[in-house]
Amino acid sequence: MMKLSGRERWLLFWEAIITIGILLLLDWSALTIIDQVVHTNESFQVGIFEIKSGLSFGPEDLRIWSYQWVGILIIGGVNLWVLIWRLVRRYRSFQMAHILSELHYIAAGHFKHHISYKLNNNLQKIIDSVNAMVDAQIRAREDELAIERSKDEMITNISHDLRTPLTSIIGYLGLVENEYEKLTPALIQKYTHTAYSKATQMKSLVEELFEFAQMQQLDLRLNFEKINLSEMLEQLAASFELEAQHKNLTLTTESWPDDIIVDADPDKMARLFMNLIQNALKYGTNATFIKLTSRLERNYVEVRVINDGEKIPAEAVEHLFDRFYRVEGSRSTKTGGTGLGLAIALGVVEGHNGSIYATSDDNTTEFVIQVPIIQRSMGKLNENETHTQSTPSA
Known part of the structure; x- marks a missing residue:
């Protein structure tokens, strides 16, 4: 009152x-x-x-x-x-x-002040609107601060991930430059090879940073076309088969029905599943298999990337798609990861108006992707055709 x-x-x-x-x-x-x-x-x-x-x-x-x-x-x-x-x-x-x-x-x-009056007339609507605006302002400010902290953290992480290999490159090439006369051909080869591998690591990081920045753009335009998702998963599994064998893993695919046609950007969708497969290969400790499954639902397709590696801690699951996040406690890059793979995967899925989440228990770790069969930007002319192609069910 x-x-x-x-x-x-x-x-x-x-x-x-x-x-x-x-x-x-x-x-x-x-x-x-x-x-x-x-x-x-x-x-x-x-x-x-x-x-x-x-x-x-x-x-x-x-x-x-x-x-x-x-x-x-x-x-x-x-x-x-x-x-x-x-x-x-x-x-x-x-x-x-x-x-x-x-x-x-x-x-x-x-800006954090709320109007505490309680009135029994139309003025209460004004008070409620003002208080809602204040709450929105508070949330926006908190989000802005979180973004600023995230930017600072991102700059720190980028600096760390670039400085480490760059230091090695300068160090080894410095040895070759200054001690060339004293080094044996074997050492020169070793040092240049190490510098080359570190440079390759930097190139990979820069490319992933560029791709991540592209996925964050508000005006991102994807080139949607009809693709056979089942065939794409089979081709990706075949391309990673040799690497899986080196790690004593079996890499298989299953699809219900056999051919699933969706509207998608083929390059971005391929990168999405490549990142998830690479993530399973790098971090699926003690895993024996990686399985890619796809199932056609009523108006979307669900894809799961499953491995039976060690369980991901519950507190880490919700942060898996944060940029530069790694489950291991250190910033070590011994696994070869930049910490951007899953963040890029999230950007690809959101660009396709879908969702992605992860689950992990003592038996399996699963990444679940759900994307619409028909994308709005494809227009209405192909809707009937696409619906006809997507009627089979498991």
Whole structure:
């Protein structure tokens, strides 16, 4: 409830006094005019007499013999309504003034301030809207701070991941440059090979940074076309088969139905599954298999990348798609990862209006992707054709 100040209460009191005074003057004038009209018009007098004769009230049939009293009662009721209307109107103007004062206080820089008034009129909608705006401002500010911290962390991580191989490159090439006459051909080859591998690592990081930056662009345009997702997964599995064999893994695919046609950017979709397969190969410790499954649902396709490696800690699962995040505690790049693969995967899925999440238990770790069969940007002309191709079900 809003409390009025002493000054406002006095203003409200004098508003009532002035209103009553004005109404009494108007009433006296009205009654005087009515009395003159009645006394100067014989037909009015006859009509009033007949009305009074026909009116009675109560069990004893009391009669009103004075039309002045009837006028006073009517005018009194009107006066009371006008007085209440004026006071309520002035009271609400005070309420609006308090709300404006609160708004000026918020606009002065107190962006976390909420208006605490609870009113029983339409002004409450204004208060609720202002408080909702304040909450939105608080959330936006928190998001902005989180983005700033994320940018700072990203710069730190990039600096670390670039500085480490760059230091090695400079170090080994410096040895070759300064100690060339003292080095054997075998050492020269070893040092240049190490510098080359570190340079390749830097190139991979820069390329992933560039691709990640592309996926974060608000005006990102994907080249959608109809692709056979089942065939794509089979081809990717075949391309990673040799690497899987070196790690004593079996890499298989399953699709229900055999051919799943979806609208997608083939290059970006291929990168999505390549990143997930590479992630399973690098971090699926003690895994014996990697399985790619795809299933056609009513209006979307669900793809799962499954391995039976060691369980990912529950607290780490929700951060897997954060940029530069690695489950292991250190920033070591011994696994060859940059920490951007899953962040890029997330960007690809969101660009296809889909979703991606991970689950992990003692038996398997699964990355689940769901994307629509038909993309809005493909237009409506191909919708019937695509629907016909997607009717088979498991």
